[in-house]
Amino acid sequence: MPWQDSDVYYFPNLFSLSESRHYFRLLESLNWQQETLNLYNREVKTPRLQSFYGDNGVYYTYSGQRFDATEWVQVLSCLKPWLASTCSQVLGRTIQFNAMLGNYYRDGNDNMGWHADDEPELGQEPVIASLNFGAARDFKFKHKFSSQQHNLLLENGSLLIMAGKTQQFWYHSLPKRMRVAEPRINLTFRYLINSPK
Numbered sequence: 396m397p398w399q400d401s402d403v404y405y406f407p408n409l410f411s412l413s414e415s416r417h418y419f420r421l422l423e424s425l426n427w428q429q430e431t432l433n434l435y436n437r438e439v440k441t442p443r444l445q446s447f448y449g450d451n452g453v454y455y456t457y458s459g460q461r462f463d464a465t466e467w468v469q470v471l472s473c474l475k476p477w478l479a480s481t482c483s484q485v486l487g488r489t490i491q492f493n494a495m496l497g498n499y500y501r502d503g504n505d506n507m508g509w510h511a512d513d514e515p516e517l518g519q520e521p522v523i524a525s526l527n528f529g530a531a532r533d534f535k536f537k538h539k540f541s542s543q544q545h546n547l548l549l550e551n552g553s554l555l556i557m558a559g560k561t562q563q564f565w566y567h568s569l570p571k572r573m574r575v576a577e578p579r580i581n582l583t584f585r586y587l588i589n590s591p592k
C-alpha cells in the first residue's frame with residue numbers, strides 16, 4: 396500500500412473458496428478462549444475469542460497478564476513454513492515465525508480496538524502476517540501523528556502483511572459491523588523475542 400511510514404501488503408484470494416472453507420472448519424477447533432481482563436478494577440471480557448500457539452517457551456504479556464503458547468497443532472505447523480516462505484518472497488529477506496495469535500470474531504459485534512503491535516517482545520520493525528477466513532471485515536489504519544486514515548476490506552482467503560515501520564507509526568483496529576452475521580477467523584503469525592523466564 397502506498398501509505399507513508401508503512402510497509403503493508405494485501406493479497407486477496409490467496410486461497411480458493413473451497414480451501415478457505417476447509418481451513419475455516421479445521422481452525423474452528425483451535426483452543427479458542429474469551430479472556431477476562433482487569434481494566435481499572437473492572438473485569439472486562441474481550442469482545443472476541445483468542446488462541447495462542449507457539450514454539451516451546453514462547454509467551455507474551457498483555458494487560459499485565461502472561462500468556463504461554465500452546466504447542467503447535469498440525470494445521471498451524473503446515474501453514475507456518477508456507478507463510479514464512481511467502482513473506483520471505485514478498486519482503487526479499489528470510490522471515491521466520493515462532494508464534495501465532497488467533498482471533499475468532501463470532502459476528503459483527505465482536506471487534507478489536509485501536510492498537511499497535513509494538514510490544515518490546517516483538518522487536519524492532521516486526522513482520523506480522525495475518526490470514527483471514529470467513530466473513531469479510533473492514534480493517535482500519537490511523538496514523539499516530541497525523542490525521543491520515545485508511546480502510547482495507549479483509550476478505551475470505553486473504554493475507555495481510557504488516558512490516559517495517561507500520562507498528563511504529565500507525566494504529567489499527569477491527570470495528571464492529573452490525574450487519575455482519577457470520578463468524579471470522581484471523582491468524583496472526585509473529586516472531587516473539589522472549590527474555591528468559
Ligand SMILES: O=C(O)CCC(=O)C(=O)O
Pocket residue numbers: 496498507512525534549567569581583
Ligand atoms: O482480526 C484482525 O484482522 C486484527 C488482528 C490484530 O490486529 C492482532 O491480532 O493484533
Ligand SMILES: [Fe+2]
Pocket residue numbers: 510511512567
Ligand atoms: Fe494488531
